[in-house]
Amino acid sequence: MTGEVRQRMIDGAIALLATRGLEGTSFATVLARTGAPRGSVYHHFPGGKDELVAAAVERNLGRAIDLLDAAAGQSAVAVAEVFLSAWRALLTQTGFRAGCALVAVTVGTDSAAIRQQAADAFRTWRDHLAGLLEQGGLTRDAAQRHAALLLSASEGAVVISRALGDLGTFEAVATSLLDGIRRDLEASPG
């Protein structure tokens, strides 16, 4: 039962980070959103807000990896399409109100430990994406290059699309990214 409340609070923190940033993610807003009892805060997160944010970063990464793994063994284009579709769904399903919790943490934190955790998450995510792109037919070098570009360009396009409230920039970017992968797949020795 206590585990369930803790999970719920972490999920609530991810959603708040994604929509309202680090400033909008407090124990008060997490309790209001999740209906968790007030006493849960120091029971489940004795380390305070940083501990909750750290748990949110970890869980958010886990979800991102699981989502990518749905395309494991498929072509690099299919891997990129799964990755891009998840961003598109996040934007449209939230009316362009949500973005990436990791970006919100990086941009908003002044804790070196939390920033380091965000760094580890970005690195793991990028490397996992590169691994799947390589399995999907790209050379190792091209896979690493496209993983860095896919992750960076999606993160930026999501922020810009949130501001603009439409998918125009996101779709232009997605088309360029997929074209680049297709071109390198055709050029690749396999």
Added chain:
Amino acid sequence: MTGEVRQRMIDGAIALLATRGLEGTSFATVLARTGAPRGSVYHHFPGGKDELVAAAVERNLGRAIDLLDAAAGQSAVAVAEVFLSAWRALLTQTGFRAGCALVAVTVGTDSAAIRQQAADAFRTWRDHLAGLLEQGGLTRDAAQRHAALLLSASEGAVVISRALGDLGTFEAVATSLLDGIRRDLEASPG
């Protein structure tokens, strides 16, 4: 004189947005950073923090446009290099502590008016970049595509590089972006 204090406060707000996000940008932190007298706040910004943030967004856009215009009339590759160099300089000169003030505003605000202003700034910036890329030899279609990708990928790479504290991801992304522009320049009818 009062104009000078106002400008100083706006510059201070831009620097604070870039390094500490919207949460870290308050009249208190702006006054502490700039040494402006306490009475300046409601004299220069009767509309409160939103008015200061709006002025910071406007000035930040003006600077970004001026910076791009240094490459006006040059090749699309030179335009992209000027754009990328500015980001690289921001990261390295601040020890990876600063990013884009517009991203901080978009990710942190819950004001529809401020978000709309960020949207207008992103749109003007992207379109200005596209205009210079087209002047620099790309077709209109390719220029618009590359402008959206350059802006998105740089914004994302800057966030990730801030977290990681090194230029690795940024440089990988920059190389891909410049290669893409070179390829389209060679293919372009001019």
